[in-house]
Amino acid sequence: MTVTLADVAARARVSAATVSRVLSGNYPVAERTRSRVLRAVEELEYVVNGPASALAAARSDLVGILVNDLADPFFGIIAGAVQEELSGAAGPGGEQLAVVCSTGGSPERELRYLTLLQRQRAAAVVLTGSASEDPEHARALTAKLARLSGAGTRVVLCGRPAQPASPAAEPPATLTTLAFDNRGGAQRLTAHLVALGHRRIGCAAGPAGRTTTGERLAGHRAALAAGGIADAPHRTVHGAYDRASGYDAAVELLRRDAGLTAIVAANDAVALGACAALRDRGLRVPEDLSVAGFDDLPFSADATPALTTVRLPLREAGARAGRLVTGREEPPPGGLATLRAELLVRGSTSVAYP
Template identity: 85%
Template sequence: MGVTLADVAARARVSAATVSRVLSGNYPVAESTRSRVLRAVEELEYVVNGPASALAAASSDLIGILVNDIADPFFGVIAGAVQTELGGAAGPGGEKLAVVCSTGGSPERELTYLTLLQRQRAAAVVLTGSASEDAAHARALEAKLARLSGAGTRVVLCGRPAAGDPGPDAAAPFTTLAFDNRGGAEQLTAYLAGLGHVRIGCVAGPAGRTTTGERLAGHRAALAAHGIEDDPRRTVQGAYDRASGYDAAVELLRRDEALTAIVAANDTAALGVCAALRDRGLRIPQDVSVAGFDDLPFSMDAAPALTTVRLPLQEAGTRAGRLATGREEPPPGGLATLRAELLVRRSTAVPHA
């Protein structure tokens, strides 16, 4: 039996009428009382009456977009494309209000924002980018998304793995637009190996994130396919930013000065790698080849232009916006994988003699 309004009232030590007033937001309630009620709702994982909540979500103008870091161009491109699509909605319900929530990569904050969006009965929620690999968080996230979906909120996962497995005959509760991170990383490292590089350093992303795991797996698969040893000294993990790329490159060269190529977690980290190499008097690509990932807007204008893996960020955001507003049918099985494309530019070349 599910949690009832009376259960919430008992936990918060108020009347059922007071709980109803807090959840509806139409009546003044003391802040201390409101806080107790909302805390009880969260602790008991109470979901407002299904049909009524679904009707409220269907008529809502609010759509939440969760990103790891709004300052990161990766998330900025996706969120901007989603918001543009919402602003141009001319179908049922018209234009929607997008609220961008930056989690800072915190799994706890991600769950908190989802709870707040559920309380606001958001019409849709779009979760973007990497997810935590922690099993307990994955279960909590799946349960939270299931409650949102059950209450009538459309859930779209954009650039992250699918949440949960509904089984071969069940309808997918969420729509997932996944990036082929593993395939893209495998293409990139295979290209470098094909040029003749065997001493390849890897600036991986932060530990415990799905995108990091997928890209690292692709890199290692390419090394194995070309008979290159996966020396753990040639991999350093860090954040997806320029400073981490710089520090990681310094550490990689400390461990092995004979590296002829470095692949970075993303284009921003690759800029840090390039700066570290230049500070050591090394030329790109004559001494060390450098490659990034994502094809962020500045990658073509870097000096030299970055070899990278293009992910269709704009397309993904646009499709996510259409799915969030119900103006595009979900893909078969609720999952579509968007292809990664290798872009060869001037930052890579055959290894020096």
């Protein structure tokens, strides 16, 4: 439901004229009253219409793409594929403008960008990658996306789980989720190592409290359990999704258990960092330790040895998100599609040597 000026006035316990004066800034208003009005605007997420009021219902040509880290190829591939589809959809009215917003993994920044895009009356928003598992943030994000969708903005969650639906309403028809099978992919990856005879497997996991980390850890632990291997908490180390974290994680995992025979990494960059740490300690991959990544980023096949990893259809997911936000593809049944993760066995994993 669209929040009106009257709603803000009721929340702030002032007249609609006072709200209008505060927002226009053209008339003097007592500071206490002004603060109360601005607090109501923020709490209700009232969208101030910059152009003329006659254009209040108009949509812009703006498409927002939210990523965790623009420097990470995972997000660059998805964002690039979305933008290619936007260019391909250009008609007589011209292309839509894609704006990429890097949140740095900050839940607060994610919400701020969504508010800014709402104020710009964005035609569409694509949210990519991992989400915060914090329940309070999840509730705030669900409410924010409901407002965007309710105002006609097409929203696609790409590479993250579906948002919990509001108990009071059906999920908006303009919100679609393209989820990656992180759990299934991680389970197949660890099962591959177990089948090679590995029993002491370290895990260089992603940041705690993120959905992708939780899903991949759940798959890893399920494969351990299926292989009759007890989950040892000391064999899991959390860190960022980058090479430096992989290096540090490998050092810490070997400090905790010098008998490790394999390491599964949060992603390919983390896996490369782990390989570097092993080389610096005179250990060979895979002869001394097997190392596996996740995502199948472009450099993984060119590493030495080439990384065993799980391929996620990043480009395909981004292209599909682009078609969905431009209305060139019908949403999947129920607004949710889960994209399969494929195990790719390469040279960085081998049988466990005695």
